[in-house]
Amino acid sequence: MKPMAKLVDxxxxxxxxxxPASGALRKYIRIFRVALIERMxxxxxxxxxxxxxxxxxxxxxxxxxxxxxxxxxxxxxxYTLHQMIAYLLLVHISRMFSSMPGLAHSIARDIRDGGxxxxxxxxxxxxxxxxxxxxxxxxxxxxxxxLPYAVLFFLCRSFFDRFPDGPTLAAYVLSLLLAFLIGxxxxxxxxxxxxxxxxxxxxxxxxxxxxxxxSGQMLPLDLxxxxxxxxxxxxxxxYLAYFPAAVFVGKVQGEELVRGLVAEAAWAAxxxxxxxxxxxxxxxxxxxxxx
Amino acid sequence: xxxxxxIELSKTYRVAxxxxxxxxxxxxxFRREYREVHAVEGVSFTIxxxxxxAFLGPNGAGKTxxxxxxxxxIYPTSGTARVLGYVPWERADAFRRxxxxxxxxxxxLWWDLPAADSFQLHREIYSLPADQFARTLGExxxxxxxxxxxxxxVRELSLGERMKMELIAALLHRPRLxxxxxxxxxxxxxxxxxxxxCLKEYNASRGVTMLLTSHYMRDVEALCSRVLVITHGRLVYxxxxxxxxxxxxxxxxxxxxxxxxxxxxxxxxxxxVTQRDGPAADLKVERSRVPEVMSAIxxxxxxxxxxxxxPPLDQVIARVFEEAxxxxxxxxxxx
Numbered sequence: 001m002k003p004m005a006k007l008v009d010x011x012x013x014x015x016x017x018x019x020p021a022s023g024a025l026r027k028y029i030r031i032f033r034v035a036l037i038e039r040m041x042x043x044x045x046x047x048x049x050x051x052x053x054x055x056x057x058x059x060x061x062x063x064x065x066x067x068x069x070x071x072x073x074x075x076x077x078x079y080t081l082h083q084m085i086a087y088l089l090l091v092h093i094s095r096m097f098s099s100m101p102g103l104a105h106s107i108a109r110d111i112r113d114g115g116x117x118x119x120x121x122x123x124x125x126x127x128x129x130x131x132x133x134x135x136x137x138x139x140x141x142x143x144x145x146x147l148p149y150a151v152l153f154f155l156c157r158s159f160f161d162r163f164p165d166g167p168t169l170a171a172y173v174l175s176l177l178l179a180f181l182i183g184x185x186x187x188x189x190x191x192x193x194x195x196x197x198x199x200x201x202x203x204x205x206x207x208x209x210x211x212x213x214x215s216g217q218m219l220p221l222d223l224x225x226x227x228x229x230x231x232x233x234x235x236x237x238x239y240l241a242y243f244p245a246a247v248f249v250g251k252v253q254g255e256e257l258v259r260g261l262v263a264e265a266a267w268a269a270x271x272x273x274x275x276x277x278x279x280x281x282x283x284x285x286x287x288x289x290x291x
Numbered sequence: 292x293x294x295x296x297x298i299e300l301s302k303t304y305r306v307a308x309x310x311x312x313x314x315x316x317x318x319x320x321f322r323r324e325y326r327e328v329h330a331v332e333g334v335s336f337t338i339x340x341x342x343x344x345a346f347l348g349p350n351g352a353g354k355t356x357x358x359x360x361x362x363x364x365i366y367p368t369s370g371t372a373r374v375l376g377y378v379p380w381e382r383a384d385a386f387r388r389x390x391x392x393x394x395x396x397x398x399x400l401w402w403d404l405p406a407a408d409s410f411q412l413h414r415e416i417y418s419l420p421a422d423q424f425a426r427t428l429g430e431x432x433x434x435x436x437x438x439x440x441x442x443x444x445v446r447e448l449s450l451g452e453r454m455k456m457e458l459i460a461a462l463l464h465r466p467r468l469x470x471x472x473x474x475x476x477x478x479x480x481x482x483x484x485x486x487x488x489c490l491k492e493y494n495a496s497r498g499v500t501m502l503l504t505s506h507y508m509r510d511v512e513a514l515c516s517r518v519l520v521i522t523h524g525r526l527v528y529x530x531x532x533x534x535x536x537x538x539x540x541x542x543x544x545x546x547x548x549x550x551x552x553x554x555x556x557x558x559x560x561x562x563x564v565t566q567r568d569g570p571a572a573d574l575k576v577e578r579s580r581v582p583e584v585m586s587a588i589x590x591x592x593x594x595x596x597x598x599x600x601x602p603p604l605d606q607v608i609a610r611v612f613e614e615a616x617x618x619x620x621x622x623x624x625x626x
Contacts, residue, residue, distance in 0.1 A: 030412060031415065120382060123387045
């Protein structure tokens with residue numbers, strides 16, 4: 001072995017002429033790729049579990065059919081039976097983007113068990129790392145479950161009145177991407193609470209339970225009394241499930257749609273800032289007391 | 292310029308006191324009581340480039356706390372340090388690019404992926420140029436003799452192989468300083484020796500500075516010419532390994548071989564007889580009395596062979612720790 005010749009040359013001198021910003025981006029794209037490879041090792045599970053996830057839908061369809069027959073009405077809060085079932089199917093797509101299983105828990109665990117160290121020792125940012133990792137997981141999940149989803153939606157095609165037009169579809173995709181950001185940074189913020197409390201799982205359990213209702217996963221928010229509708233639509237949770245689905249079925253249109261997307265983006269920005277601030281303050285505390 | 296300069300480093304933790312029982316737990320919800328733990332107190336030392344230094348001390352002595360301060364994981368309560376010219380807890384990127392901390396009990400490789408994938412990720416995290424990365428990786432896999440294993444998922448590797456991969460990952464960005472916390476913990480002797488050899492060769496060829504903690508005296512003897520002994524947060528010794536025996540070993544072992552069938556029966560008046568086997572006997576004698584005892588024995592008996600030895604190092608160290616603990620408890624300070 002020769003003595004180390006290029007001690008100073010560890011920056012990124014061998015890379016093509018990239019600015020520091022795109023150099024950093026490359027780093028996280030690489031992390032994304034490695035995480036993607038890891039996820040693909042489990043792809044066979046996806047196919048089956050995607051189908052199993054939709055089994056409860058059968059009972060849901062039967063239940064709502066009974067509700068509509070019992071009420072003797074064609075529409076409930078502006079939803080026909082078909083729209084209702086389409087909505088409940090679409091909520092699954094919303095959650096595909098906005099749910100973050102294990103995120104808060106793993107952040108809190110890293111804080112408690114010392115896994116956080118690797119982000120402090122290596123030239124890497126924890127939040128950016130976790131985003132890359134999560135995007136990889138979501139990509140792997142969405143790609144591998146695209147086929148079973150396509151089959152399911154084809155089977156259920158009669159519940160959809162019409163396919164949305166181009167602009168609506170674009171707004172839908174945007175609302176899903178923002179739903180990912182809100183979901184990620186909301187849950188990351190919860191995980192950061194681990195800097196102050198050892199255990200966040202009971203808090204997380206409460207949030208998830210409440211979230212199931214207030215995000216509109218159980219039923220469209222429009223079915224609730226007016227007071228609750230206006231309250232829940234002022235909160236960020238509707239963007240995790242209700243809002244994208246409502247956009248797709250055409251319940252939110254025109255100016256209301258634009259306002260909704262702007263508010264969604266604002267919430268995403270707010271949670272990004274919150275997670276950052278909590279991380280910085282938490283790290284200061286961690287470095288003083290723990291480690 | 293020294294690689295590490297620690298000046299009066301101190302770290303005091305505030306630990307919440309848990310009261311016993313339900314009542315105590317309920318009271319703790321509203322008013323917590325804290326106790327101060329002085330993990331490290333006024334530790335100062337300097338390490339020069341290329342040195343291999345061992346950090347010795349019983350569990351809870353403050354070794355790991357010191358390593359954590361030097362690697363920037365925690366701030367000191369008082370005192371300061373310069374590591375590679377940086378204040379470590381400011382965590383400058385340039386600082387983080389030029390050292391590595393390896394903890395024997397923590398792994399940072401991806402469990403389900405081959406080590407090669409983790410290495411690639413490392414290359415991106417440290418933004419290493421491709422050609423330099425390939426060269427370094429080639430050299431390291433050859434040095435550690437694990438070239439054929441890098442494509443195998445990490446979970447299928449043995450503990451020793453995994454530790455080698457961890458060390459390779461830690462060295463890929465060519466750190467100038469390597470901090471090792473128990474690098475051979477849980478390994479069998481063969482794997483321990485292999486790791487020691489690799490670290491030693493790497494130090495010789497690259498001049499990388501190493502500071503390691505270990506419970507295995509074998510590691511220390513094999514690798515480090517200089518040791519720092521820390522007990523109860525205080526540095527009690529800084530010097531060559533051999534000097535520990537001089538400073539702390541109060542007795543020497545005199546090995547005797549007498550003429551005739553049996554060693555004399557009255558040897559006990561010269562010192563403690565630790566072993567007796569026919570004409571051979573081992574005698575533990577206070578250092579200052581060694582010359583006097585030797586001449587007395589030579590005068591009195593026919594001696595065929597006689598040699599003076601230092602007691603085994605781990606025994607001396609165990610004594611140092613034991614005495615420090617006794618002194619600490621006598622001082623009545625809260626641990």
